Amino acid sequence: MRLGVDWAVQWLTLSARLMSEHREELIALDRAIGDSDHGENMDRGFQAVMEKLAQTPPETPGAALKLAAMALMSKVGGAAGPLYGTAYLRAATALGESAEIDAAALAGALTAARDGIVARGKAALGDKTMVDAWSPAVEAADEVLVAGGDAVAVLAAAAEAAEVGAVTTDPLVARKGRASYLGERSAGHRDPGAASSALLLRAAATAAGFPEGAAE
Amino acid sequence: MRLGVDWAVQWLTLSARLMSEHREELIALDRAIGDSDHGENMDRGFQAVMEKLAQTPPETPGAALKLAAMALMSKVGGAAGPLYGTAYLRAATALGESAEIDAAALAGALTAARDGIVARGKAALGDKTMVDAWSPAVEAADEVLVAGGDAVAVLAAAAEAAEVGAVTTDPLVARKGRASYLGERSAGHRDPGAASSALLLRAAATAAGFPEGAAE
């Protein structure tokens, strides 16, 4: 099974919906160890993505992700804006101009996205950032790919791993981002960026037809 | 029975004690319809009176009241400072240099005090000010005097009338002082200056030997 631009548009549409639905939850997570804006920023950013999608419908998955990258970069602000902007831009570049993408291309795009985040933010695994969602997601995707899974299976594995990864941030002491200012007090709270990353990857799997909540 | 400087000093001493004991109550009254300082101001003022009394013990009742007037004027501030300052100064002037004072002199001093307050503050009876305690006190004192009562009886009558007068301010709408800014909202609260006046006149009677609470 190969995924086309419809999947990409559906992914972004579901992402926007999830960011709006989880806006307050993400604000609350950021309030505990940050500055109470992550949900607001992501919601505002994906509203902008939806507007751009309506104005200039993209023709390839790569074009859709590039459009999203630009909108996020210019509307999210904060740490998450440039990080997600870079992630989506690198993923778009990895996908190139193909109209349809297979499991391998998809896994490559996820890897590119994660590498973009790391290149910008310089966070390592365990620093209690969105990297803690993206890195296990990339690894799980690669495993499924090697095992011969299709695009949907790759996304499903990535989504599940990201969710687990987000949960693993709970006990960590933050070493990057705003939560690091709290030192030991940052432990005991989930990283908001890891939580939003898990939601976005969940949206990618759902958009590809993987039933919501099927993993549980 | 005639009252000497011991009575005057005792009056001021009891006044200081009452202002300290009722400090919070007077602040609370002033908080409802004013600016939360009356108890603090009166307490500070009478502490200053006590210091001055210790420094330069007065030789006559008039000198004691003049000393109090000066201390109140320079330490109370607000509306109450100049009003009480004037009241005590006029009373001191009325008493002159006599070493001992009788009922008539006392009633005259109370009248002078009340007239001083009215001259400075221009409040009429019913404006919800300390005048509403002092005016009935002066009238009651005059009646007792005409009926042949002694100095203690004059003070006891004044104290009782002042207490009743203070209570009568409860339903009034203030027309002078800070409470007047509240308009109709000032009704339903006791005027703090009337309340402190009642306490001061009660102290005068107690200092003259009239048993505390005997009126009730």
Added chain:
Amino acid sequence: MKKLINDPRSVVDESVEGFGMAHAELVDVHTDPIFVVRKGAPVAGKVALVSGGGSGHEPLHAGFVGHGMLDAAVPGAVFTSPTPDQIIPATAAVDSGAGVLHIVKNYTGDVLNFETAAEMAQAEGISVRTVLVNDDVAVEDSLYTAGRRGVGGTVLVEKIAGAAAERGDSLDAVAGVAEGVVRNVRTMGVALSGCTVPHAGVPSFELADDEIEIGIGIHGEPGRHRIAMESADAITGRLLDPVLDDLAIRAGEEVLLFVNGMGGTPLSELYIVYRRAAQILAERGVKVERSLVGNYVTSLEMQGCSISVLRLDDELTALWDAPVHTPALRWGM
């Protein structure tokens, strides 16, 4: 009550002491009795301006001592007018022989204490004139009441009269200028929260999460009425309309628009109020010639603001623009 203080009874002394240390090039602080005078006062030949009142309204008044504004400020206890034994030496300290103008906010306590002080200073041979500031339209003005309060407009009176004194006007002329400002300035305020007087320890009043007080003064006293919370734009109209009506401002006139914070409201919100106020004035054809936005006449940490409008003419504008150099207001030097 949580405050950055050491002892409720030493708040004014310590704060004024710190103020004097921070602005030693501009002011001298006298203690016992406490008052603040302009460095180098008395200024030869110049009419001196003295103001004062209860503390808790900072930067009013001490923050406005300096070139082109006040010569002395006399701080009372928190929300309590100062006493004659502070006002008299402050008056004497700044009189150059040209006379002293007392600028007094119209509260019974301030009026009585300054009145007594003026009498006694005059008895000592100092020419004193007094101007009462009573700009608060929330309070009914009547012969039978204490009259209107002096609130935010006070800072405008002090600035403009200070400029008149600085240019060499006589005592009567400076008093005339100050009275002209008083006649042409009106103010109205709103509170979103009360404030806590240090010695009282509990808030002056409590507002529910959806309530505001309209027509407040600057002493933590409740206002004229309590209404449900509204948008900044709606509140701005409620404050500005009575101000403009009372001043009878007509299209074509020029004004100074002053949005004053009560102490605990962020500057960003004051600008949101300013925006709507300027829009309303534009809609009415009134020209905003000068502006002031900030915390100048406060009520401790109260949240809220007041809006003042001063009708300008060329002279008032020129006096407003004249150089001023004080801890809290400075331009042109």
Added chain:
Amino acid sequence: MKKLINDPRSVVDESVEGFGMAHAELVDVHTDPIFVVRKGAPVAGKVALVSGGGSGHEPLHAGFVGHGMLDAAVPGAVFTSPTPDQIIPATAAVDSGAGVLHIVKNYTGDVLNFETAAEMAQAEGISVRTVLVNDDVAVEDSLYTAGRRGVGGTVLVEKIAGAAAERGDSLDAVAGVAEGVVRNVRTMGVALSGCTVPHAGVPSFELADDEIEIGIGIHGEPGRHRIAMESADAITGRLLDPVLDDLAIRAGEEVLLFVNGMGGTPLSELYIVYRRAAQILAERGVKVERSLVGNYVTSLEMQGCSISVLRLDDELTALWDAPVHTPALRWGM
């Protein structure tokens, strides 16, 4: 949540609009994307200073746009750094060809967004240099963390670098001056209350009636630790001592002492803190050459303060004293 706002989503737009109306003689406000530039910018031949960051810290940064300080300020959403699509046009609007200095508070979001913008502006042929402000001693400085935050000291960097640019220094020289300030300024803050971000609607953190947060930043984030309420003098020591230790200030040195309000604390209390801070410095034999007391780098309506100390030398003092004319800081003109 009670605020003088119309809609949480329009707070920044409306506030900056009102700011532009109130200070039309000093600044121009651009909308969509939103940024503020100095009237008459670009100034021929002058290096331009651009700063920005999340809103909610007013008067920082827009309040410091004008002669002798910033050429442009770029406000983000409340507590959210601005985006490159605001920073790039702001940078382009003020570049005279002499280059642009970005003054960036050290937060991941600000660093990343300014970094992206600087790259793109450079690609458009504008010389850009960046100075990171990281003065907060409450935060551990380490290669493995996000490093220290930029807080109160930012205003000192902006003032002094602005004076260097105004006197005609080259981009490298202005950047060098700014870095010199960063090296010599340290800050630490305390909160007595949290603050409420408009779109969040609930306080950033809650403190009991007898608790304070030591080592807070300026984004309503909790601090390093929570302690029982203490006297102003004790709190002042807790803030100032680590600042002085980190700077390794020695007897005989000269400093600028800056007591900054977080927005909701009365000025009178800031002076009580100033008083004790000045005493401590005097006890240590350190000379307070210059002072600043007021609400300059705030955190909405948070109650609390920060203390900054800047080690001065003759050049920094002269640049500090140089004329400045902005909405929130003005002297010498």
